[in-house]
Structures are given as structure tokens and as C-alpha cells.
Amino acid sequence: MADDQEVVRAGLCRILDGEEDLEVVAEAGDGEEAVRRAGATRPDVVLMDIRMPVMDGLAAARRLLAEDSSVKVVILTTFDLDEYVYEAIKIGASGFVLKDAPADEIVRAVRAAAAGDALVSPSVTRRLLAEFAKVRTRDNPSVATLTERELDVLRQLAMGLSNSEIGVRLFISEGTVRTHVTHLLSKLDARDRVQAVVLAYETGLVSPGHTEDR
CATH class of the missing domain: 3.40.50.2300 (Response regulator)
Structure with missing residues (x-):
């Protein structure tokens, strides 16, 4: 501490x-x-x-x-x-x-x-990332390696949702969500879901102010 x-x-x-x-x-x-x-x-x-x-x-x-x-x-x-x-x-x-x-x-x-x-706090982190993503947009070829379902999961991560909440929204089990998260982190070479969310904003996959309810 x-x-x-x-x-x-x-x-x-x-x-x-x-x-x-x-x-x-x-x-x-x-x-x-x-x-x-x-x-x-x-x-x-x-x-x-x-x-x-x-x-x-x-x-x-x-x-x-x-x-x-x-x-x-x-x-x-x-x-x-x-x-x-x-x-x-x-x-x-x-x-x-x-x-x-x-x-x-x-x-x-x-x-x-x-x-x-x-x-990833929905009330705070999303505003922070969106603010700085406005001037930090960049391309990342690894995004193209994600499947449609992995992209769906990443978008939900960027909204600050937990695995269980993502499962409910996408009509899949929490275990399946964990598997998708593991795969997308590996493909994006991200340390954890926070870095994956940063990348989602930076690449424009999620836009500033994004509140889509998928």
C-alpha cells in the first residue's frame, strides 16, 4: 500500500x-x-x-x-x-x-x-481512455486476427463489463467468455484486459463516448 x-x-x-x-x-x-x-x-x-x-x-x-x-x-x-x-x-x-x-x-x-x-470501471476508466484516444489513434494489425466473437467480447470489455455481464449480453457462458478473453489477449499481446481496452480505443474499434448496448 x-x-x-x-x-x-x-x-x-x-x-x-x-x-x-x-x-x-x-x-x-x-x-x-x-x-x-x-x-x-x-x-x-x-x-x-x-x-x-x-x-x-x-x-x-x-x-x-x-x-x-x-x-x-x-x-x-x-x-x-x-x-x-x-x-x-x-x-x-x-x-x-x-x-x-x-x-x-x-x-x-x-x-x-x-x-x-x-x-475496468465503467464510470471512470471509459471516460479516461476515450479522452486520450482522441489524439492517440493508431493502427494495430493484430486486431485483424480477432474473430467476430472476440471483437464482440473486446467491445464489451471496453464498456467496463465483467465476464458474467458479457456472458449475459452475448448469450454465452462465463467460461466461454473467459476463453475468448484469453485468446484475444494472446493475439493482441496484451498483459491484461485493461491494455486490451486501451488498444480498442486507440485503434478506433471503440469510439469515444461509446455506449452501444450489444
Whole structure:
């Protein structure tokens, strides 16, 4: 748990430690300390504030992910349209949550990251990606390798839906959705569904403001 505001950090630690399946193994007040403590404790997930002294959360996330590809980084931010958050997702962070989000959303984000099923918040992440996709559109030939069903699933991911919600919308089982997600991540060479969603916006597969109910 890395955050330079001690009161915020303590509050989040209490929330996470209060869950039977979660344990805070280390705390840090800046990015440099976060990298050092993570290296010593080898956590499954690092909950990282984006704006910290000494080394900011973006630089710390880049260091952590370069040193240990198995660690999952969830970014904490006060702002829902923060360019640094976009860059953090680009380098491999497993989504992000607002500091003032409900406690259960923060807990779900940590659990999702640990399970490799990164949280993409419908109310926040879609606006963020759409904003920056406006000026970052690019081609990616790997999109052409996706099947029609995989494209359908990717569009639903970009809307912030969970596997179970996608299954309901596409009239397929949750297990089938997981299989499609695994295949499309492999084809797109994406670390997780968050990076796949970034690519969906960047390539124009999903347009800014996209709210299609498929």
C-alpha cells in the first residue's frame, strides 16, 4: 500500500486488512520506498498512489513491472481524468480506482488484479481512455486476427463489463467468455484486459463516448 498521505494510507490498510482473504504486507510513503518494500515482500498486488514525492507512482510502477512481471499494480488517484493514469495503464498497471471510491470497489479492484482480471470501471476508466484516444489513434494489425466473437467480447470489455455481464449480453457462458478473453489477449499481446481496452480505443474499434448496448 503506497500513498504519501498517512491518514489515507492508514484508512485503506484498515479496509483491506479487514477482508479475510487480503493482507497488507507492507506500506510506503513514496514511490522509491514502494519499490524497495515491494522487492522485499514480493506482494501479489501493489495499490499505488499516482502522485507521491521522491518518486511518483508512474515511475515506481514502471520500475516494479520491469523488475517483476508477475506483480499487479492498481493505481490510486484523486482525479478521474489524469494523464498519468493513462500512461500507467499503458506500461502495464492493472486498472485504477479513485481514492474516494466506495470501499467495496477498492477491495474488488485488488481482488480482480490478483486474479488477473483487472478492474475496468465503467464510470471512470471509459471516460479516461476515450479522452486520450482522441489524439492517440493508431493502427494495430493484430486486431485483424480477432474473430467476430472476440471483437464482440473486446467491445464489451471496453464498456467496463465483467465476464458474467458479457456472458449475459452475448448469450454465452462465463467460461466461454473467459476463453475468448484469453485468446484475444494472446493475439493482441496484451498483459491484461485493461491494455486490451486501451488498444480498442486507440485503434478506433471503440469510439469515444461509446455506449452501444450489444
